[in-house]
Amino acid sequence: MAISGAQSSGPGVSVGPTSEFSLFFRVKPGQSESLRDALNDLQQTPGYRPGDYGMAITTIHEARFVLFDDDTRLAFITSFDGPWDAYMEDFFNSGPTLALFDVIFRHAEGYDGLPDLAAEKAFILGAQQSAAAYARNYPGTVKEIRKAQRVNAAFQRVLDHPEAAAALQHPALQPLLDEAGD
Amino acid sequence: MPGNDWVTLELDDIQSGALHERPSPYVGVYLLLRIDDRAAGRELVRRLQAVVDTGTPSPDPAHDAWMTVAFTFHGLKALGVPQSSLDSFAPEFREGMAARATHLGDVGESSPEQWEKPLGTADVHVAIAVLAPDLARLEAVAERARRAHQELDGITVLWRQDCYQLPTGRTSFGFKDGIGQPGVEGSGRPPSNPHDRPLKAGEIILGYPDETGELPPMPTPDILGRNGTYVIFRKLHTNVAAYRQYLRAKAADREEEALLGAKMVGRWQGGAPLALSPERDDPDLGSDPRRNNDFLYGDDPRGFKCPVGAHARRANPRDALDTDGSVDVRLHRMIRRSTSYGPPLPDGVLEDDGADRGIIFVCVGAHIKRQFEFVKTQWLNDGIFIGAPSEADPLVGSGDGATSFTIPRRPIRRRLQDLPPFVTTRGGEYCFAPSLPAMRWLAELP
Numbered sequence: 001m002a003i004s005g006a007q008s009s010g011p012g013v014s015v016g017p018t019s020e021f022s023l024f025f026r027v028k029p030g031q032s033e034s035l036r037d038a039l040n041d042l043q044q045t046p047g048y049r050p051g052d053y054g055m056a057i058t059t060i061h062e063a064r065f066v067l068f069d070d071d072t073r074l075a076f077i078t079s080f081d082g083p084w085d086a087y088m089e090d091f092f093n094s095g096p097t098l099a100l101f102d103v104i105f106r107h108a109e110g111y112d113g114l115p116d117l118a119a120e121k122a123f124i125l126g127a128q129q130s131a132a133a134y135a136r137n138y139p140g141t142v143k144e145i146r147k148a149q150r151v152n153a154a155f156q157r158v159l160d161h162p163e164a165a166a167a168l169q170h171p172a173l174q175p176l177l178d179e180a181g182d
Numbered sequence: 183m184p185g186n187d188w189v190t191l192e193l194d195d196i197q198s199g200a201l202h203e204r205p206s207p208y209v210g211v212y213l214l215l216r217i218d219d220r221a222a223g224r225e226l227v228r229r230l231q232a233v234v235d236t237g238t239p240s241p242d243p244a245h246d247a248w249m250t251v252a253f254t255f256h257g258l259k260a261l262g263v264p265q266s267s268l269d270s271f272a273p274e275f276r277e278g279m280a281a282r283a284t285h286l287g288d289v290g291e292s293s294p295e296q297w298e299k300p301l302g303t304a305d306v307h308v309a310i311a312v313l314a315p316d317l318a319r320l321e322a323v324a325e326r327a328r329r330a331h332q333e334l335d336g337i338t339v340l341w342r343q344d345c346y347q348l349p350t351g352r353t354s355f356g357f358k359d360g361i362g363q364p365g366v367e368g369s370g371r372p373p374s375n376p377h378d379r380p381l382k383a384g385e386i387i388l389g390y391p392d393e394t395g396e397l398p399p400m401p402t403p404d405i406l407g408r409n410g411t412y413v414i415f416r417k418l419h420t421n422v423a424a425y426r427q428y429l430r431a432k433a434a435d436r437e438e439e440a441l442l443g444a445k446m447v448g449r450w451q452g453g454a455p456l457a458l459s460p461e462r463d464d465p466d467l468g469s470d471p472r473r474n475n476d477f478l479y480g481d482d483p484r485g486f487k488c489p490v491g492a493h494a495r496r497a498n499p500r501d502a503l504d505t506d507g508s509v510d511v512r513l514h515r516m517i518r519r520s521t522s523y524g525p526p527l528p529d530g531v532l533e534d535d536g537a538d539r540g541i542i543f544v545c546v547g548a549h550i551k552r553q554f555e556f557v558k559t560q561w562l563n564d565g566i567f568i569g570a571p572s573e574a575d576p577l578v579g580s581g582d583g584a585t586s587f588t589i590p591r592r593p594i595r596r597r598l599q600d601l602p603p604f605v606t607t608r609g610g611e612y613c614f615a616p617s618l619p620a621m622r623w624l625a626e627l628p
């Protein structure tokens with residue numbers, strides 16, 4: 001299947017400004033339960049708590065950890081703004097993210113853990129697989145989406161004003177009026 | 183000193199060009215040479231190593247003149263550097279700047295097919311830069327360079343570019359340049375921004391730990407890589423008339439022109455940063471080295487003082503991206519040693535006189551990819567990082583066509599549309615400036 005607009009920038013595929021990033025690991029024998037516990041704990045941390053919408057990396061659209069094959073394997077799948085290749089060094093220099101990953105990936109085969117950064121790098125890059133197909137349903141970056149949401153919330157507040165209909169009659173506001181009906 | 187984990191840089195082995203402030207005013211000359219004969223090439227290196235400048239820079243830059251020597255990948259090959267050593271250099275350096283053109287946005291008029299010869303060709307082997315506070319001292323040092331290469335059959339001077347600071351002390355667009363520089367641990371120079379911890383030495387000089395805590399990948403053998411650094415060199419033509427015409431068309435008066443220009447750069451023409459002086463130029467602030475780089479952007483996240491898309495804020499966002507969690511600005515710094523070339527376009531002239539003028543952009547660092555290339559591609563050519571993917575740097579542009587530029591302002595933002603490219607790449611090279619021992623090693627290759 002051809003996906004129009006999808007481009008490869010080194011490892012990982014991007015659509016517009018956004019890139020996919022997927023890692024696949026084997027769970028160390030006997031550790032699937034402790035890994036599930038670690039993921040449950042992660043789910044309770046700020047940023048991962050449902051409804052928080054505040055992950056430490058603000059350029060990430062979403063992230064998931066998936067246990068599969070009877071909990072013998074683990075996938076980490078995410079999308080973020082910018083090309084993969086340019087940001088890897090920054091990622092490996094980000095203390096909080098590495099610490100978070102450390103807690104999870106220590107249950108994966110081949111992980112020797114921090115503080116050996118070179119080993120950590122090799123481990124993560126070795127687990128990366130590029131998507132064979134990747135599509136997105138909106139073109140914006142996280143920063144643009146957040147701005148759009150703020151602007152829409154403001155617009156809705158304007159519409160809630162009793163004199164909104166009259167105020168929006170000015171010709172300059174026609175594009176907003178076009179969006180005001182529903 | 184107890185409790186001091188600063189490294190000691192082996193300054194006596196490091197070419198001064200990297201850590202040395204350029205004098206102001208300055209005159210300079212850049213030479214590009216080709217090595218046609220290996221033995222002559224090595225003799226050239228032997229002579230040059232005796233005359234390049236190293237050591238602790240004089241505390242008074244006005245008293246100094248110096249020479250820096252660097253090699254392209256083709257140059258190292260011409261000298262007969264063994265294949266295993268050649269392979270150990272950074273991939274971008276091995277490819278060369280011309281091969282990176284598409285990635286860097288050097289397309290259209292800026293593409294290598296249009297470059298000034300011999301820039302970007304396999305003929306460029308050695309680059310020599312001489313900088314001095316005045317012509318007399320320039321001549322004295324240039325003479326040392328000349329003695330090194332003249333009468334050597336098999337060495338050809340291909341290209342020469344003179345540069346000098348314009349009488350105004352400004353670059354062709356009218357701005358004071360070379361202000362924002364990172365401090366470097368062990369360099370003996372205090373940082374110009376007190377809010378900015380000096381960089382780990384390995385960000386700039388090979389052979390020392392860098393900001394990741396690791397030793398940067400270094401060419402082998404040790405003696406070749408250690409105390410060397412990569413030098414990025416670009417001839418950038420500035421279309422000053424187009425820039426002035428654009429401002430004239432968008433502004434009601436000279437005052438507004440100055441404001442729009444300052445918003446595009448992030449500093450007023452005299453160097454005063456918008457972050458400290460958002461309303462008007464402050465020449466005293468601009469020329470005071472103790473104050474003109476002493477600022478951050480954290481109090482101005484939306485860019486009402488300094489637009490997030492302004493050139494200097496893009497090129498070094500300081501603390502503005504600290505909460506993003508995805509980028510460590512300290513991995514993307516560089517030391518700039520740019521100079522001006524060509525005659526100034528006289529004040530008030532709006533028509534292009536056809537003269538070639540601009541900047542010899544020179545920057546120094548241990549990581550071509552995550553310093554120069556990252557800044558150029560992610561921060562100048564692109565706007566993803568500021569939530570404006572379609573906006574490129576308003577001054578330097580993306581190389582491929584017009585862009586727009588948003589100036590945050592109350593009650594409503596101003597958006598400049600259809601900014602044409604004001605800068606064209608005329609050519610450039612990735613070079614390696616070896617240490618003094620490395621030059622001796624090169625001269626004595628078996």
Ligand code: HEM
Pocket residue numbers: 353355357358359360361362363418419420447449493494495497498516518540541543554557558562577578605
């Ligand atoms: C003709 C092209 C260019 C012109 C006219 C230009 C001009 C300027 C000016 C006027 C400043 C502000 C003064 C200062 O802090 O020194 C500046 C800062 C800077 N520019 Fe450029 N520049 C050009 C190209 C580039 C390129 C290609 C890069 C990097 C890839 C770059 C990187 C920087 C950096 C890192 C700063 C310092 C920012 C800071 O630390 O605050 N510039 N430039």
